[in-house]
Amino acid sequence: MIPRDLFEHEHDEFRNTVRRFLNEECIPFHEQWEAEQRVPRHIWQRAGQLGMLNVTTPQAYGGLELDRRFSMIVQEEVGRALTKGLNGFNVHDICAGYLINFGTQEQKQRWLPGMAAGEIISAIAMTEPNTGSDLQAITTRAVSDGGDYIIDGSKTFISNGINCDFVIVVAKTGNSGKGSRDISLIIVEADTPGLTRSRPLKKIGMHAQDTCMLFFENVRVPKANVLGGAEGQGFYQLMKELAWERMSVAIESMGSAMAAFESTLDYTRSRRVFGKPIIEFQNSRFKLAELKVELALGQSFVDQCMVQLLEGRLDGATAAAAKMWCSELYGRVVDVCLQLHGGNGYMLECPIARHYLECRVNRIYAGSNDIMRELVARTL
Incomplete structure (x- = not known):
């Protein structure tokens, strides 16, 4: 293929580390993970130790504060190794991006260090059974109740849905009728009463990538869990x-x-x-x-x-x-x-x-x- 001048020496060294991890600790066990329909948590923790998770997270929040080329290397090597179960790392990275760019100080300090270490696994819940790419048409709603929201609705195709410790939920918090202005992102801890998960969904491929449905029934979360601290910014x-x-x-x-x-x-x-x-x-x-x-x-x-x-x-x-x-x-x-x-x-x-x-x-x-x-x- 054509030569690539995008990377520097430290990127090449990081790529070697990622390849060793995949070859020695992932590829031999990926078939077992496919049968179990999830990647075990110790692999997440090992990836965190190697700096493979959320590489752009600032050092103040437990990350390495590296550039996106390191994220690119992880994604390229996961693709090359056919370890599709580890695509959950990418979802986790995307969730970190929401917190880094929009989270309050309290939200960043609470979640980002554990995410970078692989001790806390994240997911994002956008798609609904009757709503895909048209996010303005979602029906999951968060109703104000004092200092809390009460969330009702359902989400599907949730990557990391089984393993996750918290999920960023796309929900409607307003009634203006203007679509995008009514949407907020709300952090919901996975053990919150009223939040339940389906069995892992059976898919054509990506069998080791845990994917499930999430159901919200009178799920009460504090308003402090709205990403960024202000509703209506989700879209x-x-x-x-x-x-x-x-x-x-x-x-x-x-x-x-x-x-x-x-x-x-x-x-x-x-x-x-x-x-x-x-x-x-x-x-x-x-x-x-x-x-x-x-x-x-x-x-x-x-x-x-x-x-x-x-x-x-x-x-x-x-x-x-x-x-x-x-x-x-x-x-x-x-x-x-x-x-x-x-x-x-x-x-x-x-x-x-x-x-x-x-x-x-x-x-x-x-x-x-x-x-x-x-x-x-x-x-x-």
Whole structure:
């Protein structure tokens, strides 16, 4: 692939640490985690010890206060290692971003140190059974009652929902009828009476990533738990953080697509058909050559987006474009690569088959790609 000048020596050293952790402490056990439908808490704690969680958290709140390139490395390597269960780390990172950028001092001091250490696991509850990308249409409501809110409603597809110690809930706190101005983000501790969780949801892929539904019935939380200390700011807070969430999907998609391509390259070099390796057939070489070019273009796009993000210039439409294009590229790469594997590609023992199961969700979560097209279309 093309050389990358985005990273410096300390980033390369960090990448080596992440790879060792994944190779030695995660990949051998990932199949067991898939059966259990969650990643054990000691892995979260180990990731915290290695500085892999919430790397941008300020030192004043227990973090390392590093730049987003370190987050990028974690996402790339998790994608390359096919350890999709660890995508919960990314959700956890997104939750930390809400607290860092919008939380009160008390909220930051209470939650961020434990999150960086992997002792506290977080989740965010946006989607509802009848409401997906249209967040203004949510029906979960937080009704004022003295110094508290009483929350009623339900949420679905909650990543880290089983493991989490607290969840940031998107709820309506107003009745102005103006949609976005009625939405607030409220921190709810997982052991709060009235909050219950479903069994882990059975998904096509991402079997080790714990995902469930959450149900809120007369859940009482103090008003001090409103993110930022003021209601009605939730939609603005969501929009500010969605750009990074979508960039993270683009990053993970590229890491995964690169791994799918490289494993297929190895396979076509070793697998012989009609007396010669598959890669020696012109059809195979041309297909792989096309993928190599597309991957180089995608990586260049994502790296340039990261430069813009580091400089504070990345806009939402560009992040949406990156998420859309890279997640669809991942799907194209996997489809071509599986075909080059023939029947072996349909066997789950083969990495490309697992990519086939894992890649499809990237075009759905963090906003479906149809919504991403709409966001890009608004800039025309």
